[in-house]
Amino acid sequence: MNTSLMRELTLLQTREFVRDRRYFYFALIFPLGMMGLFLGMALLFPGEPDPEFSLRGIVVPMAIFMALTSVGFMATAAPLAAMRSKGTLRLLGTTPVSRAQVILSHMPARLGLVLAQVAAMLAVGVAVGAAELSAVPALFGVSLLGLAMFGALGYLMGGLLATPDVAANVSTLVQLAALFLSGFVFPLDLLPDPAAQVLRYLPTTFFADLMATQLPGGEAVHPVWLSVTVVLATTAVCILLAVRTFRWDQGEAG
Template identity: 50%
Template sequence: MMSTVITELIGLHRRELMRDRRYFWFALLFPFGMMAIFLALSAFIPKTAGAPDFAQLVTPMALFLAVTSMALTVTSGSLAGMRSKGTLRLLGTTPVGRGRLVLTHMAVRILMCAAQAVALLAVAVVAAGLDPARIPALLGVTLLGMTMFGALGYLIGGRVSSPDAASNICTLIQLFTLFLSGLAFPFALMPEAVVRVLALLPTTFFADLLLSQMPGGTPYHPVWLAIVVVTATALLVGAAAVKLFKWDQREGR
């Protein structure tokens, strides 16, 4: 009986995820579009000494976008929408329970992100020369990043009342962290004083983990430190998300 309930909840969240086509298709296709752009840049921009190698940024950037799209944009807006409609409050009073509701909501996002990451890595092997031996480590890093950004998505979605506002906030965070993590805009092109500040952001540590798997990647931090920081950030933000989560629109007023 319990397994049937969980299966039904996963199916419910999957249909809900795909129903909002604005955010679902953006989250699904945006990483592939950006990958294509960076592959084109790599092919047409002449390689010069000291210049960034865009071929080394294609795979990390695409995975970064996949993680942030699924963990932020299509997570926070969904939660805010369910709360604004009273769905969270209603289901929380049924035998389904709040815990299973959130865990199955999270499971769908993780499965979708994992499937998307596998597809992106397959494209990277064919078009970007990615070594297939790097795939297991990159999948592990992707799932670790999903925990950190997912916690942030639940923190925002658990507090913001409007689904559009929650999704828009997360989209801004996604683009901000992408361009300031050393991926879309390499640190080699920035002033050293700016780099020292940006290097302190937890999102930069996640980007470092992705870059560490590239043959010519130049992560700013050692791998062990990046793992510690990303894991600690996920735990701290996750604890805040649980503490501040609103099940009803009227909570906290």
């Protein structure tokens, strides 16, 4: 692999990402804004401590979840689709740059943004008592696993979807589904049993299960080792599919 080429391509992709007001600022501001909103509610209306559920205790993991999915989906799939619709990817396809190099050079800026967000969220959470200091290493590790899986899925979508609007809409739907149908916000037991049984075995639910182990009174549905295995396996499959199905232009079959 040409390191000089990769360095220049990575710098180019990073500049384009930071300059992209639509997707960069959404991924930057939305999770932090939602964290501030729910943290403010938890601090203003603390209520009685509940060992089974605590709004303050769920704020940081939920904010991290939104940060991971915002960057993994909206800030990854839509910009890639925009590059395709503008013909940028088609131009890159005429150069020695490979599909894998395009994806790899696209990652560092997103990784840096998520790492900064997660670090800030954990620091604020510990400072205001919304997160235990002892849970910080585990939450950070789980966040890296989640970023790998959601990012890989985002690259898969971005490599296939034709326009940024379609990619943005699909990203929003997938993000909301991942948040509300993984048992992270609402217990799956509230759903009809057949639906709950199916949802329990989605990769996003396994990731939410890992996050749940860090919540006050949180209990994992699956063993931790199984959840980690499923998340890593899903990441590997999505990366392989993302590289194989990546399209340089809208008319390309694959």
